Amino acid sequence: MDKKTGQSNRFINSTVILYIVLWLLQPVPNRTEGDIRGIATYTMILATVVFIIYLAVNIASFEKNIYVTTKSITGTVLAVLGLWVILTAKTGILEEALFPSPEIVLRQMFSDSRLPGDILSSLITLGKGYLSALVFGIFLGSVLGMSKKFGNSITYITTFLKLIPPIVYIPYAIALLPRYESVSTFVIFMSSFWPIFSSTYVGVKGVEKQYLDSAKVLNVGFFSRMINVILPASLSEIFIGCNQGLAYSFIMLTSAEMIGGSAGIGYYIKYYSNFGDFTRIIVGILVIGIIISIITFLISKLENHLLRWKPK
Amino acid sequence: MNKIEIDHLSLDYAEKKGSFTALQDVSLTVKEGEFVSIIGSSGCGKSTLLSVLEGLNHPSSGTVKINGEPVKGCGIDRGVVFQQYSLFPWMTARNNVAFGIKQSRKELSRAERLQIADEYLKKVGLDNFGNKYPGQLSGGMQQRVAIARALAMDTDILLMDEPFGAIDPKNRTALWELLLELWENDSEKKKTVLFVTHDIDEAIFLSDRIIMMDSAPGRVSAEIEVPFRRPRIRTELLRSKEYNFFKNNLLNAFYNEEEEVEEDNHYIESYIDKIAL
Ligand SMILES: Nc1ncnc2c1ncn2[C@@H]1O[C@H](COP(=O)(O)OP(=O)(O)OP(=O)(O)O)[C@@H](O)[C@H]1O
Ligand SMILES: [Mg+2]
Numbered sequence: 218m219d220k221k222t223g224q225s226n227r228f229i230n231s232t233v234i235l236y237i238v239l240w241l242l243q244p245v246p247n248r249t250e251g252d253i254r255g256i257a258t259y260t261m262i263l264a265t266v267v268f269i270i271y272l273a274v275n276i277a278s279f280e281k282n283i284y285v286t287t288k289s290i291t292g293t294v295l296a297v298l299g300l301w302v303i304l305t306a307k308t309g310i311l312e313e314a315l316f317p318s319p320e321i322v323l324r325q326m327f328s329d330s331r332l333p334g335d336i337l338s339s340l341i342t343l344g345k346g347y348l349s350a351l352v353f354g355i356f357l358g359s360v361l362g363m364s365k366k367f368g369n370s371i372t373y374i375t376t377f378l379k380l381i382p383p384i385v386y387i388p389y390a391i392a393l394l395p396r397y398e399s400v401s402t403f404v405i406f407m408s409s410f411w412p413i414f415s416s417t418y419v420g421v422k423g424v425e426k427q428y429l430d431s432a433k434v435l436n437v438g439f440f441s442r443m444i445n446v447i448l449p450a451s452l453s454e455i456f457i458g459c460n461q462g463l464a465y466s467f468i469m470l471t472s473a474e475m476i477g478g479s480a481g482i483g484y485y486i487k488y489y490s491n492f493g494d495f496t497r498i499i500v501g502i503l504v505i506g507i508i509i510s511i512i513t514f515l516i517s518k519l520e521n522h523l524l525r526w527k528p529k
Numbered sequence: 530m531n532k533i534e535i536d537h538l539s540l541d542y543a544e545k546k547g548s549f550t551a552l553q554d555v556s557l558t559v560k561e562g563e564f565v566s567i568i569g570s571s572g573c574g575k576s577t578l579l580s581v582l583e584g585l586n587h588p589s590s591g592t593v594k595i596n597g598e599p600v601k602g603c604g605i606d607r608g609v610v611f612q613q614y615s616l617f618p619w620m621t622a623r624n625n626v627a628f629g630i631k632q633s634r635k636e637l638s639r640a641e642r643l644q645i646a647d648e649y650l651k652k653v654g655l656d657n658f659g660n661k662y663p664g665q666l667s668g669g670m671q672q673r674v675a676i677a678r679a680l681a682m683d684t685d686i687l688l689m690d691e692p693f694g695a696i697d698p699k700n701r702t703a704l705w706e707l708l709l710e711l712w713e714n715d716s717e718k719k720k721t722v723l724f725v726t727h728d729i730d731e732a733i734f735l736s737d738r739i740i741m742m743d744s745a746p747g748r749v750s751a752e753i754e755v756p757f758r759r760p761r762i763r764t765e766l767l768r769s770k771e772y773n774f775f776k777n778n779l780l781n782a783f784y785n786e787e788e789e790v791e792e793d794n795h796y797i798e799s800y801i802d803k804i805a806l
Binding site for chain 2 (some may be wrong): 450
């Protein structure tokens with residue numbers, strides 16, 4: 218019995234077996250024409266890198282949850298690679314033109330010269346739109362939430378505006394804004410602002426009276442009250458809106474770039490789909506998936522850190 | 530000099546239909562440096578009375594003055610310990626105390642504030658808990674942090690609402706002594722303390738004067754000077770005849786106020802026997 222997982226052996230388990238299977242697949246001849254003979258270098262480098270990280274974490278004996286996370290990520294990557302290569306190059310079950318093998322996709326991904334520029338462009342667009350929504354949304358939400366004048370009217374308005382699919386802003390943005398990049402930024406701003414604003418407003422309105430009374434008898438000034446009392450007290454509520462806004466942003470980022478962009482990962486996919494270049498389309502899809510996973514992971518880490526005081 | 534002057538104070542809470550009179554015609558003065566306890570049955574308006582002094586509620590009629598000035602709102606001359614937990618759960622115990630110090634003693638640097646915070650946490654017996662969040666502390670420990678914060682803020686006036694209610698007897702007696710020590714010796718000026726409690730021994734041991742309140746509507750029913758000299762030695766005082774005589778009278782007065790409770794000397798005597806043990 219393994220003390221970390223409670224069930225599987227540390228060195229003979231599904232992850233190790235998947236890695237070995239991937240190697241055993243290598244000598245099997247390809248049924249497709251486009252694939253290189255012999256060892257699939259990019260595939261095996263990727264597989265080996267994730268496998269070594271897994272082993273390192275395993276041997277270094279980090280906390281249980283780090284180990285489990287690494288193990289499941291490694292297992293997923295290896296399983297996807299294995300299944301993918303079997304369905305494409307090794308058997309030809311999937312149409313070669315639509316579903317290139319992992320080796321072809323990975324080679325394209327790591328040698329594509331315009332990809333880094335497009336990724337950077339998307340990240341900048343996302344950063345500008347989302348961060349400004351964050352700043353304005355949290356600021357306006359907490360100022361209006363703190364003031365006694367506004368009652369439920371704001372909640373009704375924001376509930377309505379939140380329900381509008383942000384994609385409808387695209388035609389207006391294209392018509393009104395001078396440059397393509399600002400279209401994507403604007404649409405991301407619009408799609409993440411409302412959830413962030415309304416959750417902040419609701420959170421701040423709902424701060425428990427006992428905290429406000431404590432702050433009052435301590436004579437805490439306006440800004441200190443906002444930063445040290447009201448925002449922390451409504452933080453978990455605010456994070457709900459931030460995560461929702463982020464999810465909208467990802468959807469809108471690629472949509473806006475595909476509809477009206479001239480750069481970015483959405484545009485990359487759109488551009489190559491005009492040529493039916495499915496290798497690059499898959500590269501684009503993978504890159505988007507990876508970026509979203511990394512950002513979501515970092516934000517959830519940040520959330521856990523900022524809310525570490527909450528009793529579990 | 531009168532530090533606190535309450536003159537014909539009434540307070541009505543607005544309710545869905547009409548209003549509820551929580552305090553009616555309460556008049557009370559507390560001298561500078563005086564330690565005054567308030568006892569009275571649950572719901573008689575003790576917390577409400579303190580809330581007016583804290584500046585959180587406003588009189589419906591009558592006046593409340595501190596240092597001769599009508600109370601306009603909250604002020605940093607008053608240190609407050611609420612009946613319910615008053616800590617910020619997102620700050621560690623040390624930061625909660627330091628945050629309070631920051632509000633009342635702006636001249637101190639951050640390092641000094643943290644040092645004082647640690648000092649006071651030690652005084653309330655929580656030296657190893659500075660880095661814990663309130664959610665990781667027991668109810669009594671949280672209350673001790675709140676007490677440490679109020680004491681560390683070094684205010685002229687302390688308004689304490691059943692601060693020791695949730696604390697075990699051993700820590701409680703230690704806190705009595707700590708509170709008296711800080712009240713008498715900590716700064717040049719003696720602090721003025723208004724202290725709500727349900728514990729008669731606590732009220733007698735700590736105070737110069739005891740205010741009894743009665744309910745429906747909340748009002749002051751009696752004021753009793755505590756005749757014992759200071760410094761009071763707790764163990765000696767509790768054993769003395771005078772103490773038990775005084776306490777007996779106090780309980781008599783207290784139960785006579787309560788209409789529901791039958792006048793029954795046997796009951797009172799056996800009650801006294803129980804606590805004297
Ligand atoms: N915010 C409020 N709105 C309406 N009524 C209230 C409010 N706060 C208190 N009351 C009522 O006022 C009365 C006095 O309450 P208060 O909290 O001052 O009592 P207390 O003497 O502190 O009681 P305890 O010893 O249980 O703490 C109670 O009857 C209570 O129901
Ligand atoms: Mg009370």
